[in-house]
Amino acid sequence: MGAVENPVDNKEYRIPGEAKEILKSLASKWEDVADASSLQVIPLKGAMTNEVFQIKWLTKTENVSHKVLVRIYGEGVEVFFDRENEIHTFEFISKQGQGPRLLGRFSNGRIEEFIHARTLSASDLRDPDMSALIAAKMKEFHGLEVPGPNNISLWDRLRNWLKTAKRLSTPEEAKAFRLDSIEEEISLLEKELSGDQSIGFCHNDLQYGNIMIDEETRAMTIIDYEYASYNPIAFDIANHFCEMTADYHTDTPHILDYSKYPGLEERQRFIRIYLSSLGGQPSDNEAEQLLENVEKYKLASHLFWGLWGIISEHVNEIDFDYMEYARQRFEQYWLRKPALLGSLGTNLDVVLADVSGWSHLFHENRGLDWYVSWG
The missing domain is CATH 3.30.200.20 (Phosphorylase Kinase; domain 1)
Known part of the structure; x- marks a missing residue:
């Protein structure tokens, strides 16, 4: 990030x-x-x-x-x-x-x-005028023809990160995060989301700190391209919507507030501005299909940053509670999956029991002790 x-x-x-x-x-x-x-x-x-x-x-x-x-x-x-x-x-x-x-x-x-521009704040993402500028800028960014392979990177990246997370995690961490089941979830998402969709050069980390605005010209600049690659545009938009739940300038920057996830009307407005920003007139069907895809790709975003959090806990020394951040992202994945994809063979009673069982994280002497309650 x-x-x-x-x-x-x-x-x-x-x-x-x-x-x-x-x-x-x-x-x-x-x-x-x-x-x-x-x-x-x-x-x-x-x-x-x-x-x-x-x-x-x-x-x-x-x-x-x-x-x-x-x-x-x-x-x-x-x-x-x-x-x-x-x-x-x-x-x-x-x-x-x-x-x-x-x-x-x-x-x-x-x-x-x-x-010489201002970095956006968490509240800026919810401002209708600012959000409209972001939607138009994102559309422009997705149209960049960056040299190199233009294949979707999302699924390979998720699998590579999963391997790394498994390698770095303790057995307790791997069990708490159900890492042995994530490979199946990645394959499931790839299959369910592999239909006809628009591919573009995606930022993949469009949180407010990576967007700047010139207050005089109202020109927006997107910065920090570490995670940028070709991907379904729906993934990039979904990831941006998920970032509306975060505020990295609080005393608890790792805590996400999902009550701030944009409502249906807000999401529809963003999608329509995005699709029409370069002069096009999207059909109702086109807008509805992209909106539906975005909601499903929200699940991929949760896995993406959940795995990122686990790995970061083991390789990064920046003062941020990566493990608790990862826990929240995985929790959201399991909670939202039934409504977005249906059960698709998952034993939801077991999954939800696991989610409610991830009840305690303790930090002692900079070490991490996991307590997984199953009751």
């Missing part, structure tokens, strides 16, 4: 020497910078895959500064995506005028252009 701009400190730390040399070189090219070596480092809160910092140099003009963004890759997160592919995607999208420019690379991170 991407970074959310929210300065929380104003001291220099965690910036590798290699990156500092590149930053100094960049600043030396700006004639109005008073001292290229004198940089301010502002950690940006809300990143759950990388560490992200705003870098600022004061200029000879009062109250004027130059800014760039430094992204330090999280350790172990290469299990989620191919970093070189992500860099190529970043460069391509930048050349299309769709995102920030790449200013430099170092061994465990990169330096990006700092976009």
Whole structure:
């Protein structure tokens, strides 16, 4: 998941020497910078895959500064995506005028252009005017013709993440999350959702922290493409709807509030704006079919981020309760599946007993003890 701009400190730390040399070189090219070596480092809160910092140099003009963004890759997160592919995607999208420019690379991170725009907040996603802009921007993004294979990546990625989650999990964790049954669920979803559908270049992580708006021009920019790939557009929209339940700027950023999932009228409005944003006039049937597909792909989103949470708990040191986040996503999967797909051979009594049995998570001495109650 991407970074959310929210300065929380104003001291220099965690910036590798290699990156500092590149930053100094960049600043030396700006004639109005008073001292290229004198940089301010502002950690940006809300990143759950990388560490992200705003870098600022004061200029000879009062109250004027130059800014760039430094992204330090999280350790172990290469299990989620191919970093070189992500860099190529970043460069391509930048050349299309769709995102920030790449200013430099170092061994465990990169330096990006700092976009002078506001990162969206959780409440922005529910604002009708803002949501309309997001729908139109998403449609534009899905139309990007990014070089490389344009095959659906979702199912292979889910299976690869499942293998990794099983490898990293303790037996107790694997049992609590029913990991032995997830392979069957992935195959079931792939079969049920493999009909005629629209494929596009999807962001796959369109939470509010990955969307920025220029308040003057109302132009939107989508950032952070680590998880981007070709996928059914319904998956990307479903994932965005699921992100409306999150607020990563609270004291409990891992807690999801599913009462905030958009209602039918809100979802219909988003779908119609999305389909008509480039001048088309979608039929009622087209809009209804996409809406139905989006709701079903919500299940794939829950598995996607549930597995991500389990893996992240074992490879990422960012302060975030990944396991509780994963528990909520899996819980939603099992609870929503009967209504969206029917039972399809699943023993729902057993599943719901399991869901209600995931009752306790305790953190002691930074270790994780699982207590799975079956009563």
